[in-house]
Each structure stands twice: as structure tokens, then as C-alpha cells.
Amino acid sequence: MDLLSDAITAVRIGQPTSNRLRAGADWCYRFAPYEGAGFHVLLRGSGWLIPAAGEPVPLGAGDVVLVPHGSSHTLSSRPDAFGAVPFEAAVEEPDGRTEFLCGKYRLSHARRHPVLASLPEVVHVPAEVGGSSELRAAIDLLGAEVTSHRPGSATVLAGLLDLLLVYLIRAWLASNADTGWPQALRDPAIASALAALHANPEAPWRIEDLAAQVGLSRATLARRFTALTGHSPMAYLTWWRLTTAAGLLQDTDLPLPSIASKVGYGSPFAFSHAFKRQFGVAPGNYRLGSRS
Structure with a gap:
């Protein structure tokens, strides 16, 4: 990643x-x-x-x-x-x-x-x-x-x-290696957590699964990840899923159910609801607007 x-x-x-x-x-x-x-x-x-x-x-x-x-x-x-x-x-x-x-x-x-x-x-x-x-x-x-x-x-x-x-x-x-995001990218555990989320945003991630994968306790991962990135691990995952979906809507003709699945949502309805909450428009309208 x-x-x-x-x-x-x-x-x-x-x-x-x-x-x-x-x-x-x-x-x-x-x-x-x-x-x-x-x-x-x-x-x-x-x-x-x-x-x-x-x-x-x-x-x-x-x-x-x-x-x-x-x-x-x-x-x-x-x-x-x-x-x-x-x-x-x-x-x-x-x-x-x-x-x-x-x-x-x-x-x-x-x-x-x-x-x-x-x-x-x-x-x-x-x-x-x-x-x-x-x-x-x-x-x-x-x-x-x-x-x-x-x-x-x-x-x-x-x-x-x-x-x-x-x-x-x-x-x-x-x-600026010792501050915020630059430090997060140099921190082996946090960088590994980010790599895992980016590589498989569709996976059914839980904080305990991510913590086990990078060798930290839940509390330590949550505290360090949030301190360095400004987002909790699960909040960042949601943001990355929906941002990835926005790119797919702009650059591909994949139907909404396929995009929802690729970014970890079990149904188009749940995906549409989350997408509108982040971007302020429904996925279909976003796709139309990005190509106008």
C-alpha cells in the first residue's frame, strides 16, 4: 500500500x-x-x-x-x-x-x-x-x-x-517527520494499520481485528491512531470507503450494488445513506455531477 x-x-x-x-x-x-x-x-x-x-x-x-x-x-x-x-x-x-x-x-x-x-x-x-x-x-x-x-x-x-x-x-x-500525519506514516504499527485498511476496505473490519493484525491492544491502537491522524481507525475506514466509492462513481460505470460491495457495504441502501451523509448528495447524483 x-x-x-x-x-x-x-x-x-x-x-x-x-x-x-x-x-x-x-x-x-x-x-x-x-x-x-x-x-x-x-x-x-x-x-x-x-x-x-x-x-x-x-x-x-x-x-x-x-x-x-x-x-x-x-x-x-x-x-x-x-x-x-x-x-x-x-x-x-x-x-x-x-x-x-x-x-x-x-x-x-x-x-x-x-x-x-x-x-x-x-x-x-x-x-x-x-x-x-x-x-x-x-x-x-x-x-x-x-x-x-x-x-x-x-x-x-x-x-x-x-x-x-x-x-x-x-x-x-x-x-515535518515528527508531527501528525508525517509521524503516522513513519510509525510502524499505524502505517501497517493504514496499509491494511487501504488494501482491503471491503473487509468487515473491527477495531480488535485491526489491533491484532498490527500487534497492539485495542486501546493503544485507538489512542495512537487518533492522536496522529485526527481520526479514530473506524472513522477513517468509513471515510476511505466512501472516498473510494466516489472515485469509482466518477471513473467507472459499475452499478451501485457493485460499488457498495467493493467498499464494504452489505446493501445499496446502506451505502447510499452513508454516501449522502458524507458528500451531501446521493451516489447517482454525484456520478452525474462529476461527469457534467
């Missing part, structure tokens, strides 16, 4: 996009809120990311920034957002001294995994901190591919953008 891959797959609702842009001496671009996550890579020059709330973040060449919750923000050559124009109105300056990549991931906020929800408003990976060979290689390849227009470029870009998202989240998890 790879929880991070599961978390990203569960929320994806479309293909990522990216643009490469050169800017002159004075520039200021505004990014409106959107359903997903955004990223910026400063290839050359320097600048600032100014969140809607919080202090401006200085950026240097090679820095990468993830805006995981799609909140509004500004990129600027100075530490203020005065005179910002929409990024969509940006004009390329071929001789500009600043060059950056900007992109978006289309992700469902309604199905956001708690490990993604725990990310801060801005994840800043400075070049000297995020110097792993994998991350730097992905950035170099992405920067070259965005403007290449070579055969197969669309497929290559989608894969590189997915890699970049994973590497950025990994960087944050590694730098």
Missing part, C-alpha cells in the same frame, strides 16, 4: 497544466482561488510569493512552491501585491531576467485526503533544501519539456507534473 499515491489518485479530477514565462524588471501576477493545487518553480532570477494571509515568501533561483489548497496568492518582483494583474493577462518578455514555471493540479477538495489537508497554505522548498537529485531532475526535465512541442510532449508533461507533486509532498513530509 502506498498511501500517498492513494491520496493523490483519490482527489484527481483532471489533467495538470503548466506554463513557462519570462518577466521583466517589474512584474506582479495574481492567481485566483481554484479547486486544486498550484505550483511555481523559479528557474532564473528572484521574486516573492504573497499569500492571501501570511507573510511574503522570498524566492530564489531553483526554489519550488506548492500552494496545496488552491488559495489565492500573488507572484511579484517585490514583497507586495500592489498593481497585480491576473496571470492569464501576463505578457511574455523574451529578454526578461526572471523565468518561472507555473501550473495547476485539478484536485477535488471534497475528496481531499487528510494527509493533503494537513499541508500548510504554502509549501516552500528552497533550492538548497530541496536539493534531491530526483526533484532537481524533474524540474529540469519539466522546464525543457514545457516549450519543446515535441512528439509525445503532452504525455511526458503529465507524468513530470505528477512526479513534481509527489516530490514536493515528500519534501514536506520529510521536513
Whole structure:
């Protein structure tokens, strides 16, 4: 089980996009809120990311920034957002001294995994901190591919953008290893419990069964799991079952009884009731809305 891959797959609702842009001496671009996550890579020059709330973040060449919750923000050559124009109105300056990549991931906020929800408003990976060979290689390849227009470029870009998202989240998890979800993924017993629930969400899990499988008492598992993830084991299982079901409704044509069975519900009625309680709509309506 790879929880991070599961978390990203569960929320994806479309293909990522990216643009490469050169800017002159004075520039200021505004990014409106959107359903997903955004990223910026400063290839050359320097600048600032100014969140809607919080202090401006200085950026240097090679820095990468993830805006995981799609909140509004500004990129600027100075530490203020005065005179910002929409990024969509940006004009390329071929001789500009600043060059950056900007992109978006289309992700469902309604199905956001708690490990993604725990990310801060801005994840800043400075070049000297995020110097792993994998991350730097992905950035170099992405920067070259965005403007290449070579055969197969669309497929290559989608894969590189997915890699970049994973590497950025990994960087944050590694730098916050002793708190919350990052700690949960490093705790052998809790990680094993999460793996079991993800691998077999349809199983008739009881807290005592899960505790026995990971070698803890019921009380210890419940206390440690809840402290690190913010959810009790059974509450997390319910959330994961219904989130998995939402993905199946969006991406497949399986009938409701089959989906109910795949996520551990004995009847379509019980499944529909639980699904509506979490998502606010019946499964059939959710399926229609996700494809409109």
C-alpha cells in the first residue's frame, strides 16, 4: 500500500497544466482561488510569493512552491501585491531576467485526503533544501519539456507534473517527520494499520481485528491512531470507503450494488445513506455531477 499515491489518485479530477514565462524588471501576477493545487518553480532570477494571509515568501533561483489548497496568492518582483494583474493577462518578455514555471493540479477538495489537508497554505522548498537529485531532475526535465512541442510532449508533461507533486509532498513530509500525519506514516504499527485498511476496505473490519493484525491492544491502537491522524481507525475506514466509492462513481460505470460491495457495504441502501451523509448528495447524483 502506498498511501500517498492513494491520496493523490483519490482527489484527481483532471489533467495538470503548466506554463513557462519570462518577466521583466517589474512584474506582479495574481492567481485566483481554484479547486486544486498550484505550483511555481523559479528557474532564473528572484521574486516573492504573497499569500492571501501570511507573510511574503522570498524566492530564489531553483526554489519550488506548492500552494496545496488552491488559495489565492500573488507572484511579484517585490514583497507586495500592489498593481497585480491576473496571470492569464501576463505578457511574455523574451529578454526578461526572471523565468518561472507555473501550473495547476485539478484536485477535488471534497475528496481531499487528510494527509493533503494537513499541508500548510504554502509549501516552500528552497533550492538548497530541496536539493534531491530526483526533484532537481524533474524540474529540469519539466522546464525543457514545457516549450519543446515535441512528439509525445503532452504525455511526458503529465507524468513530470505528477512526479513534481509527489516530490514536493515528500519534501514536506520529510521536513515535518515528527508531527501528525508525517509521524503516522513513519510509525510502524499505524502505517501497517493504514496499509491494511487501504488494501482491503471491503473487509468487515473491527477495531480488535485491526489491533491484532498490527500487534497492539485495542486501546493503544485507538489512542495512537487518533492522536496522529485526527481520526479514530473506524472513522477513517468509513471515510476511505466512501472516498473510494466516489472515485469509482466518477471513473467507472459499475452499478451501485457493485460499488457498495467493493467498499464494504452489505446493501445499496446502506451505502447510499452513508454516501449522502458524507458528500451531501446521493451516489447517482454525484456520478452525474462529476461527469457534467
